[in-house]
Amino acid sequence: xxxxxxxxxxxxxxxxxxxxxxxxxxxxxxxxxxxxxxxxxxxxxxxxxxxxxxxxxxxxxxxxxxxxxxxxxxxxxxxxxxxxxxxxxxxxxxxxxxxxxxxxxxxxxxxxxxxxxxxxxxxxxxxxxxxxxxxxxxxxxxxxxxxxxxxxxxxxxxxxxxxxxxxxxxxxxxxxxxxxxxxxxxxxxxxxxxxxxxxxxxxxxxxxxxxxxxxxxxxxxxxxxxxxxxxxxxxxxxxxxxxxxxxxxxxxxxxxxxxxxxxxxxxxxxxxxxxxxxxxxxxxxxx
Amino acid sequence: xxxxxxxxxxxxxxxxxxxxxxxxxxxxxxxxxxxxxxxxxxxxxxxxxxxxxxxxxxxxxxxxxxxxxxxxxxxxxxxxxxxxxxxxxxxxxxxxxxxxxxxxxxxxxxxxxxxxxxxxxxxxxxxxxxxxxxxxxxxxxxxxxxxxxxxxxxxxxxxxxxxxxxxxxxxxxxxxxxxxxxxxxxxxxxxxxxxxxxxxxxxxxxxxxxxxxxxxxxxxxxxxxxxxxxxxxxxxxxxxxxxxxxxxxxxxxxxxxxxxxxxxxxxxxxxxxx
Numbered sequence: 001x002x003x004x005x006x007x008x009x010x011x012x013x014x015x016x017x018x019x020x021x022x023x024x025x026x027x028x029x030x031x032x033x034x035x036x037x038x039x040x041x042x043x044x045x046x047x048x049x050x051x052x053x054x055x056x057x058x059x060x061x062x063x064x065x066x067x068x069x070x071x072x073x074x075x076x077x078x079x080x081x082x083x084x085x086x087x088x089x090x091x092x093x094x095x096x097x098x099x100x101x102x103x104x105x106x107x108x109x110x111x112x113x114x115x116x117x118x119x120x121x122x123x124x125x126x127x128x129x130x131x132x133x134x135x136x137x138x139x140x141x142x143x144x145x146x147x148x149x150x151x152x153x154x155x156x157x158x159x160x161x162x163x164x165x166x167x168x169x170x171x172x173x174x175x176x177x178x179x180x181x182x183x184x185x186x187x188x189x190x191x192x193x194x195x196x197x198x199x200x201x202x203x204x205x206x207x208x209x210x211x212x213x214x215x216x217x218x219x220x221x222x223x224x225x226x227x228x229x230x231x232x233x234x235x236x237x238x239x240x241x242x243x244x245x246x247x248x249x250x251x252x253x254x255x256x257x258x259x260x261x262x263x264x265x266x267x268x269x270x271x272x273x274x275x276x277x278x279x280x281x282x283x284x285x286x287x
Numbered sequence: 288x289x290x291x292x293x294x295x296x297x298x299x300x301x302x303x304x305x306x307x308x309x310x311x312x313x314x315x316x317x318x319x320x321x322x323x324x325x326x327x328x329x330x331x332x333x334x335x336x337x338x339x340x341x342x343x344x345x346x347x348x349x350x351x352x353x354x355x356x357x358x359x360x361x362x363x364x365x366x367x368x369x370x371x372x373x374x375x376x377x378x379x380x381x382x383x384x385x386x387x388x389x390x391x392x393x394x395x396x397x398x399x400x401x402x403x404x405x406x407x408x409x410x411x412x413x414x415x416x417x418x419x420x421x422x423x424x425x426x427x428x429x430x431x432x433x434x435x436x437x438x439x440x441x442x443x444x445x446x447x448x449x450x451x452x453x454x455x456x457x458x459x460x461x462x463x464x465x466x467x468x469x470x471x472x473x474x475x476x477x478x479x480x481x482x483x484x485x486x487x488x489x490x491x492x493x494x495x496x497x498x499x500x501x502x503x504x505x506x507x508x509x510x511x512x513x514x515x516x517x518x519x520x521x522x523x524x525x526x527x528x529x530x531x532x533x534x535x536x537x538x539x540x541x542x543x544x545x546x547x548x549x550x551x552x553x554x555x556x557x558x559x560x561x
Contacts, residue, residue: 003463004382008390011375011438014367015394017416018409018431023400025408086304093301099547100308103315106543106550108492110509111535114516114528115318124326124525126317160314168551221401224494228513245403246498256407263404271399 029260036254048261057236057244058262065240068151069219072158076215077208079159080166087167088174101164109161113228116157120144120229147237150230154238157225162218166211173207174200209281213274220270241266315536322529339526343534346515346527348504350534356422357491357507363426364490365483368433372482373475376441377467381453391438398435406499413500425500425507429490437482440553444478445471481553484546488539508535 005012031045052058083101087094104112120143122128128143143149177200185195201208223242226232232239232247239247245266249259323335343350378384379391409428418424448471456466472479497510506514512531516523543550 002384004378004384004387007374007378007382008384008387009374010371011378011394011434012390014371014427014431014434015390015397018428019397019400019405020393022405022408022412025412026404029408029411083307086307093304097304097308099544100311102547102550103540103543104311106488106539107315107536108488108494108509108539110494110513111492111532114512115314115532117516118321118525118529118532119314119317121523121525123523124321160311164311221403223403227498228494242401242403245407249407256411259403260407263401263407266401267399267404270401274399 026260026264029257030264031261032257034255034257034260036249036256044257048255048257049265051258052248052262052265055244055248055258057239057247060236061239061241061244064238065220065222068155068222068238068240069216071151071155072219072222073212073215075155075159076162076166077170077211079163080170080211081204081208083163083167084170084174088171098164098167101167103164104161105165107161109224110228112157112161113225116153116160117229120153144230145234147234150234150238154225154229157229158219162215166215169211169214170204170207173204176207177203205284209277213277213281216273216277217270220273221266315540318529318532318536322526322533326526339524339530340534342524342527343515343530346511350508350511350531352504353506353508353511354534356501356505357509359422360426360429360493360497360507361487361490363423364429364433365486367427367430368437368486369479369483371430371434372437372441373467373472373479375438376445376475376478377471379438379442380445381463391442394438395435397432402432402495406496410499420501420503420505422501422505425496426490428496428500429493430486432496433482433486433489436485436553440478440482441475444475448474477549477552480546481549484542484549485553488542491539492535 029040030048031043033041033044033047035041087098087101107115119125120127122142131143143153181199181203182195185199190198221242222240223246226238226240226243227246230238232243241262245259245263247253248262249256253259322339323337325335375394379387405428413419413421413424413428418427452470452474453466456470457463461469492509493507494509494513497507501507501510508531512528512535515531516528
């Protein structure tokens with residue numbers, strides 16, 4: 001028993017000092033008058049929370065974060081599944097494809113964002129001239145210069161960076177479906193589409209659920225890609241919730257109390273969303 | 288004849304998948320070539336060469352300093368992750384002690400908490416424990432964010448070892464630590480490589496944690512690169528940025544290609560058990 005604790009003690013110490021203490025502190029901070037430069041000036045609960053909820057950027061940030069999450073999740077899960085089915089069987093060509101699709105996942109999100117920032121730039125990147133030639137832009141505005149352009153440019157970056165990751169997660173699920181199930185269906189005369197909707201999708205549900213939860217969680221907390229590509233612009237149109245936390249702490253208000261309050265709100269929202277997702281998953285499992 | 292027609296009917300498949308592969312590889316190839324190509328507004332104006340890398344080498348404290356910072360942070364993160372998750376994984380797999388389940392759940396719950404929620408208080412807390420603007424502090428914080436995956440991975444690695452192997456060692460007079468050091472460590476080596484690889488990639492590439500916790504000459508390379516892009520008075524040196532992306536990416540791509548099997552296994556175990 002003492003040995004067990006002895007081996008677990010480094011973990012316990014790390015979790016206590018770098019996880020539990022900060023969580024307690026962020027809750028205290030969220031109820032305190034705590035400026036970036038002034039330090040702690042005593043409790044003011046619930047003023048930080050009401051100030052955050054009444055901040056003019058709060059609801060637009062909620063709306064944009066949810067919109068981005070829906071788009072990113074639908075595209076990533078759809079494309080991930082498509083790619084997984086393409087590389088499912090094993091052959092040399094498919095092994096090459098897997099490596100090619102997975103390679104972007106080895107890059108950091110920050111490096112990938114910088115890479116795409118150059119790719120989208122009108123001065124050096126190939127994307128602007130291409131869009132112009134296709135008649136999709138008239139060359140007066142840059143790709144990141146309009147709200148829609150900035151959103152979709154970021155989505156393309158995220159799809160490039162993460163599609164291989166979701167391909168791999170779903171590939172594991174696909175390979176877990178026994179081959180004789182497919183064979184039995186084919187003998188019964190099922191068509192390809194029927195096999196996909198009646199066999200593949202239902203049997204893939206655990207993997208799809210896991211991928212969806214990971215994708216929703218990651219997208220709701222989006223920060224690096226928007227910080228580097230758009231800085232929340234143009235005109236605050238791509239401001240996500242976590243960017244707003246950073247903005248309140250370091251840029252607009254320099255108010256750590258408000259930033260702490262918003263980050264507690266984000267944490268609670270995330271917990272609620274995940275409980276809801278796990279419930280939904282369990283409910284469909286019982287069908 | 289039949290194989291020819293079959294080959295022909297497969298052509299669209301190869302064109303389509305090959306096109307997809309090129310699309311995925313294109314950004315990486317483009318950056319690498321652009322970083323040594325002539326571009327207006329960069330240090331490499333005519334002819335191919337390493338002008339952009341020279342700009343990068345001389346930027347503020349020099350790329351060497353930022354690379355060294357990235358290396359220190361990554362090293363601390365990898366060592367702390369490996370030590371904590373090896374000992375912890377062993378404890379969770381082989382011992383029963385009060386609070387075991389609670390501690391394991393608490394460790395996994397780190398996954399549920401946004402970076403930002405921890406980084407705001409960590410800015411204050413690290414100052415109180417003498418780790419303000421510290422590479423070691425950031426390395427430890429990144430290791431803690433890596434703990435849920437690492438602990439899970441090491442726990443299932445230890446659980447997969449047959450108990451008899453360990454019992455034989457214990458009978459031979461090894462303590463539990465002797466058994467761990469002399470025998471079990473070799474049995475969980477694939478798990479250790481996977482955990483170490485993921486900890487390195489996460490720490491090497493992380494941007495948000497240093498953005499909140501580090502500044503000045505202590506910036507790691509990703510943060511320094513983002514600031515380089517912004518500090519040149521509105522004019523962006525894309526050449527130097529591309530060179531920086533290449534410097535950041537090359538180690539990751541090499542590690543990925545060499546350790547691809549371990550990389551894939553890491554995702555697999557998470558997906559199967561999750």
